[in-house]
Amino acid sequence: MTAIETTVTAPATPSAIRARPAGFAHDVASIAGRALRAVPRDVEAVIPPIFIALFFFVVNVGTLSDLTENNIPGFDFTAFQMPTAILLGVTGVSRAYALVLDVQDGYFDRLLLTPIRRLAILLGHLCADVTVACALTIPILIMGFILGVRFESGPLGVVAFIVLSGLWSLAFAGFGYAIALKTGNPAAVNSSFLLFFPFLFLTSSYVPREELSGWLDTVASINPVTYLLEGLRSLVIDGWNWADLGQALVAVAIVGALSMWLCFAALRGRIKRG
């Protein structure tokens, strides 16, 4: 008997089961679930940012706190530095490179062949990214508490701090997805990391804005991350400063609107190209 003859076929059961639209929220949850299940299999994507954030947090506090606190009366450099460490950890955390691999493996086409709303593919990934980013803030917050940081805004302030950091991560992630969908090239997605430098370092990441001068002060004044950092710091240092928080939310919204516009345009282009 040959191998072909021994093949057993599946029973023919003309099942009544038929496809139907699953619903937008269900689609988003399904894609987000898949993306989150993939995180433990891709720990190399989340370990480096958290390590870098913790490393620079500890090193910066160790090397600069005496210098800054001695020169600026009443200044708490550890509390000041924690939002910078958080942004180092969560900026650029996304599954955009995984989306590129989906495009390359043809799995993106498999998704497009289902009745899923196209928007849900992207939103599902972005929801997973926000979840991961919020989770990544936890170890940095714990390190901050160990180093003596206390939130003037209380426990709700900690929650607001995590949410604001997650929203920023989401806003920045849009650039990665835009590049992923536009190019389908993993190297190009990795290079989106370059955007991180002007955003995160041409601002008041290491000293208060009043201490900046010249061109750096000018650039920092138009960098949305400056306002985000001030909003985050206000939760730690001042309590509930609604003006700073409002400016931080507007800054995140502006960056988010730009990045989302780019990534949804890239999604439309990718779908159109087939």
Add this chain to the structure above:
Amino acid sequence: MRTTISTEKLVRQFNGLTAVDEVDLEIEQGEIYGFLGPNGAGKSTTVRVLCTLLAPTSGRAVVAGHDVATNPGQVRLSIGVALQEAALDPKQSGEELLRLQGRLYGLSKDEIDQRLADLAQLVDIGDALGRPISTYSGGMKRRLDLAAALVHNPRVLFLDEPTTGLDPVSRARVWEEVRRLNQELDMTIFLTTQYLEEADELADRVGIINEGKLVAEGTPFELKRRIGNDVIFARLEGDAAGACPMVEAVAGVAGVEARGNEMVITAAEGTAVIGPVAVALNGCGVPVRDLTLRTPTLDDVFLELTGSHIQTSDEAIEAELAEMTDATESDNDSSEVRS
């Protein structure tokens, strides 16, 4: 019979290049339609348009009663697709992939469980279903891809070169499954292939596409009847064209076509003619390497319609390797001469 897939003057262009050129199709429910053509003929582009992955440049395509351009969501609910390359996520397990697929088609957990049980023997990878897809062999991936296309019980199944790159045993299993789905579930199957025997074996009707145009359509029998009853295929040591007049003069020969060192002779009674043809070729002074009598194949049909043989991707790779080998040998020879 109800029409399940139809196109009217379907055109798809890429940057001004026409990949699908005014293709008209009418495919009935429950039919296996073979779409045959060489690499780059426009088969996959046609499938991608019919599956809503690409919008038509012009013309119209209707699948399962819905226009692919204006109602793609309804089309997607009715179709299952296994594309040319297995479209899988290597980091998921087979079971995770099938379950997600079921959820995206709106199936409940119980329904997904039932469909996984129904498809278990088709997937036929045992405990491996729980392993990452990256550990699967090519055949396992193909079967999983087919199962993913079937999770939601589609009315229409598109298979884009489902057996390319598979070994003969795996290929036979896919054929068996295609027949079973069609016969037992009355599924309409649109199958693209570059393998002539696949179209011949499986398809109720075959459409032949070349350079984007549908050049012929019919049952495999009807298409082969276009050629005549028998074909004598001669491979010569020299140019075949010079020998044509002598062969054409042989009584009973219906047609002669020469291409390079090959000659295709059609005749109503091949057995009666092959002897005189051999004598005629011998009289031309061109040594004969092979002389074969056979019934017409779809390749003969393709040759008559387009003037060239179908070259599969496997053959293209072999030809490329042969060219590279020749070039290397030639370089070596040159080196020897130079040294």
